[in-house]
Amino acid sequence: MTTLTLVRHGETDWNARRLIQGSTDIPLNDTGRQQAREAAESLRSRLDLDAPLVVASSDLSRARETASIIADVLGATAPRAYPALRERGYGEAEGVGIEQFRETWGAWEDAVVPGAEAWADVRVRAIAGLRTAIRDARRDTFPLAPSLVVVSHGALIRELIRHATGGAFPAAGERLANGSAHTFLMERDRLSLLDYAGIAS
Numbered sequence: 001m002t003t004l005t006l007v008r009h010g011e012t013d014w015n016a017r018r019l020i021q022g023s024t025d026i027p028l029n030d031t032g033r034q035q036a037r038e039a040a041e042s043l044r045s046r047l048d049l050d051a052p053l054v055v056a057s058s059d060l061s062r063a064r065e066t067a068s069i070i071a072d073v074l075g076a077t078a079p080r081a082y083p084a085l086r087e088r089g090y091g092e093a094e095g096v097g098i099e100q101f102r103e104t105w106g107a108w109e110d111a112v113v114p115g116a117e118a119w120a121d122v123r124v125r126a127i128a129g130l131r132t133a134i135r136d137a138r139r140d141t142f143p144l145a146p147s148l149v150v151v152s153h154g155a156l157i158r159e160l161i162r163h164a165t166g167g168a169f170p171a172a173g174e175r176l177a178n179g180s181a182h183t184f185l186m187e188r189d190r191l192s193l194l195d196y197a198g199i200a201s
Contacts, residue, residue, distance in 0.1 A: 084129025091115025
């Protein structure tokens with residue numbers, strides 16, 4: 001059984017312009033770096049800092065830099081990056097604005113976008129990535145149980161929340177802010193949601 005905190009990466013210029021990033025590798029901007037520092041300070045008050053802290057991330061640069069800032073602020077070792085934790089690939093929608101997306105493909109949850117990764121595939125990959133990150137963290141801190149922070153992406157974290165709650169959350173109209181933190185429990189093959197920080201769109 002492992003408790004882990006998933007953090008959405010800090011803001012990028014594409015986030016600020018409300019463009020869909022997906023697997024496109026867009027770096028943090030200065031606001032995103034400040035959000036990463038603020039996320040680290042918030043984590044300080046919610047993590048068990050008596051336990052060894054392990055930070056991991058997606059391999060996309062916006063997540064890797066957010067994770068590096070968090071690890072630096074909290075005194076953890078350099079984060080490992082996992083391709084399985086990267087954002088959903090959005091195919092033809094990458095680089096498209098939110099309004100244009102809705103006009104072209106409809107509602108976010110059931111839009112069929114050419115070339116986009118299927119939600120079921122995102123979920124399977126994300127859970128496999130979490131299992132690998134947990135295994136590595138436990139190995140690195142054995143015999144102590146680690147506090148694990150994983151920096152990833154909005155759509156991937158949303159899909160994990162949906163999976164863990166049987167589709168009950170996130171609530172309609174909620175989004176996950178850049179730098180927000182969400183807590184899960186991984187127990188063998190079961191992922192449970194302990195809390196999440198959805199805000200109105």
